[in-house]
Amino acid sequence: MGKQKGSNAERELVQMLWGSGFAAVRVAGSGVSKYPSPDIVASNGSRILAIECKTTLKDHQYFHPEQISQLIGFAEQFKATPILAVKFTNKGWFFFSPEDLEKTPSHNLVIKRKDASKGKFLLDLKNEI
């Protein structure tokens, strides 16, 4: 997705998180920093989230394996839950766990909108925000 469109989606999600009792920040230089970093970090004290954000016109979203391993590494160090947040245009926000990703034949990773309600935690999160 374009950089501007991506930033707008991040700002929208930050706003949703604040509206649900989380303190949330966008991360500066995520993806270009020398350290692994997610797009958004949020916490309400009982739940700490490291969020990678995407927006797409399709009903699935690809991720690079390297991006996912960086998200998981960051989350382990920060003691946060890694979350993939995808805004499917006209369908809204859906939340996934890295465990929901499936390998494609070309060794990319993909999540499908229809799989968004797999994890109990993510259902809880969806209800919260």
Next chain:
Amino acid sequence: MGKQKGSNAERELVQMLWGSGFAAVRVAGSGVSKYPSPDIVASNGSRILAIECKTTLKDHQYFHPEQISQLIGFAEQFKATPILAVKFTNKGWFFFSPEDLEKTPSHNLVIKRKDASKGKFLLDLKNEI
């Protein structure tokens, strides 16, 4: 301080935090976002930090009361410890609690380098990073 100098100091502190077992990120648009946000958020699981960063040539550093109340508000929501991190040029980094701030006659807030070792928590932090 200048914006570039401030960003460099923030990057230096992020690097120090990673080197001490914290996952740390710089916050995008801190100070201009519609939500209160610190300059850096860091966590090692047992300790979560919301950090406001400054660098100065003097032996004291002023803060605006509004900036401090925003830091404290963010930290409460995120369940983080609010930290004032000041790099005194040629003296290195010193860490303060908002409680270390003193009111000036003109209603600003100030911390002095000589008061950096007041709080036990902050001594611990200094030993860690």
